[in-house]
Amino acid sequence: GAGVSQSPSNKVTEKGKDVELRCDPISGHTALYWYRQSLGQGLEFLIYFQGNSAPDKSGLPSDRFSAERTGGSVSTLTIQRTQQEDSAVYLCASSPWTARNTEAFFGQGTRLTVV
Amino acid sequence: GESVGLHLPTLSVQEGDNSIINCAYSNSASDYFIWYKQESGKGPQFIIDIRSNMDKRQGQRVTVLLNKTVKHLSLQIAATQPGDSAVYFCAETLGGGADGLTFGKGTHLIIQP
Known part of the structure; x- marks a missing residue:
């Protein structure tokens, strides 16, 4: 597709289970971001990938959170031993690198509910 | 206005x-700024952008003003x-995005009939 694609769109999981969220960025975009958004709140930065550089993980809230980006394209955000406070919408965005004035394009997000 | 934590003004x-x-931005060296709009249940979408060598830019029904002196x-x-x-949401970056975008906390706009 032409835009950033995230899957699943909705995920309900039991407390303590692991979940994987997927992001397919726009083809050719080298920068990829993960954000978390709780209900009625702003964007909380989680992690940022840029090309082959080491990712900026400074926003990950705990060691239960991890993310990978394979082949500089698809990214997977993994949350281990999920807790109820992990319930949120997880947004992925991508942007090109070499162009000046680059905006980030967002996916529709994955709504995670931990019960 | 300013927000505490992630609760939206x-x-x-x-x-x-x-x-x-x-929106108050954080890095005085940032040279590119973007406004995003997020409707309920959707991801943020680009509205308008401005470079640091400008102080005003107009779009259709929208205008962005940049005051670098007070980072606003x-x-x-x-x-x-x-x-x-x-x-x-406003977002800032330095060097065309190579260092990543930094987002502000966001403001919820409510339209009264």
Whole structure:
């Protein structure tokens, strides 16, 4: 597709289970971001990938959170031993690198509910 | 206005009035700024951008003002419509995005009929 694609769109999981969220960025975009958004709140930065550089993980809230980006394209955000406070919408965005004035394009997000 | 933690400030305006949404950015070296609109249940979408060598840029019904002296951005929406109800975020970056985008906390704009 032409835009950033995230899957699943909705995920309900039991407390303590692991979940994987997927992001397919726009083809050719080298920068990829993960954000978390709780209900009625702003964007909380989680992690940022840029090309082959080491990712900026400074926003990950705990060691239960991890993310990978394979082949500089698809990214997977993994949350281990999920807790109820992990319930949120997880947004992925991508942007090109070499162009000046680059905006980030967002996916529709994955709504995670931990019960 | 400023927000504490991640709780969003709210701006309520009458339909037809002009709206002004403010954002304080963090890095005085940032050279590119973007406003995003996020409607309920959707991802943020690009509205308008501005480079640091400008202090004003106009789009369709929207104007962005940049004051580098006080590190302040504003988004003005003319003749606000019900479809403008959304959360608005500003974002800043340095060097065309190579260092990543930093987002502000967001403002929830509510349109009163």
